[in-house]
Amino acid sequence: MTTSAPRLAPEQDLRKYRSLRDYLVWWFFSLILIIGLLAAFGEYHATRKEALNMQDHNLELIAQLVADQQALTFPSMIAHGQLPSPPPPMDEPPQTDLSLKRKKHKESELQEAKIIIQPLVADGQPIQAHWIQVPKHLADGLSTLQSQGEDWRVFVRTLPTGQQFLVGQRTALRDELARYTSLRMMIPLVVLFPVLLLVITLVIRQAFKPITALALHTDQQKDGVPLPLNNQKIPREILPFVFSINNLLRRLSHSLNHQRRFIADAAHELRTPITALTLQTENLEHTALTPEGIERVRQLRQGLNRSQHLLEQLLSLAKQHSGYTGNIEYVSLTACLHEVLGDLMPLALQKNIDLGVVQQDDVAVHAALQDVQTILRNAISNAIRYTPEGGQVDIRIYGEEALAVIEVTDSGLGIPESDLLRVFDPFYRALGQNDAGSGLGLTIIQEIAQRYGGQVTLHNRPDQGGLRFEFRMVRA
Secondary structure (H helix, E strand, O other), X not given: OEEEOOOOOOOOOHHHOOOXXXXXHHHHHHHHHHHHHHHHHHHHHXXXXXXXXXXXXXXXXXXXXXXXXXXXXXXXXXXXXXXXXXXXXXXXXXXXXXXXXXXXHHHHHHHHHOOXXXXXXXXXXXXXXXXXXXXOOOOOEEEEEEEOOEEEEXXXXXXXXXXXXXXXXXXXXXXXXXXXXXXXXXXXXXXXXXXXXXXXXXXXXXXXXXXXXXXXXXXXXXXXXXXXXXXXOOXXXXXXXXXHHHHHHHHXXXXXXXXXXXXXXXXXXXXXXXXXXXXXHHHHHOOOOOHHHHHHHHHHXXXXXXXXXXXXXXXXXXXXXXXXXXXXXXXXXXXXXXXXXXXXXXXXXXXXXXXXXXXXXXXXXEEOHHHHHHHHHHHHHHHHHOOOOOOEEEEEEEEEOXXXXXXXXXXXXXXXXXXXOHHHOOOOOOOOOOOOOOOOHHHHHHXXXXXXXXXXXXXXXXXXXXXXXXXXXXXX
């Protein structure tokens, strides 16, 4: 099992939470859809009514044209869309090809409209109808008739000479033309609907971008160093919440600073008496003591050493919390390792532990020298402390693509799987570990890793036994 230190911004499955953006998009989509359907329904019927009125007007215009021509001299005349034309005057110029084409085009339009011109009365006598059967004494004007199983829309006109005729058109054809015209008028509305929906979605997404950026900025903040949130470009409705969060962060920062100062001051105040007690203990070791006294002095010395180590770790943790441990520089991991091994070799010899460097590539990082030393010292000292006498601790330093890797493996008992995450908590020590550690070593390493964007991982080694520690950060 591989376990890493909790990341500063863990990824979460947000799909189970309600999305305000999706809520607004779907509401706008529903409203636009309903309004669009109502508008389309109204536009369709309004356009259809207007188209029918225009066709009625066309019937009136055709009747007026026929009346002006005074050409109803046949006992029965059916135009089929071709209006009677008066004979051309003698001085009319011959028709060109272009004029013939225009005339044929107009005739084809009338033919498509299927306009029927039918005389009704001539010389005071009714004329037998060939197409539209009309009732007697039909009044002038527009009306709808049914003839031979078909509905007709007709316009009846009586001339001053007493002649009467009608201009008619099938209602089915009129409805088809009106429907076609209405559908054509709806095309812009149908195209506008998805475009409007897309624009609204983009606008809502753009409006939520400052909130997303604010969340990202909050998530990237370092533990223990809360900074106020930037309220630039934040919607006015969100500002009260941002102000409340900033007030909370200021109170939290004040509380954390007070706690760090207390820990640092306490560690400094305790360092002097602990050092004095250590010197007194060394003086006691040079005096003549009974075997029981020697054993008691040894136990006292061990307790003082643990206390001194704890104070040093507390001071180191306080420095990490302060956010500044030194200038950033080019640090060679191999050179830094040699310095740390010189300090920890006596501890390994005391337990007869085989402490060795298996691999040391020429790898460097940009960091504070003290931070790199702290990582190496805490990782190696933990491995030595929790490895039984006669065990083995191996160290590897190598590059992994764009990363520098510090790896420390030991032959100890490892850490229970349930405690692999908790060991990064301050003062926590896994069950079954009898060595008296401070419980702060991994906490300090994690603080450094978060500050440099690095990663700390712990791997149990079930086959070989022990634990493998790995630290990764960007190499120089």
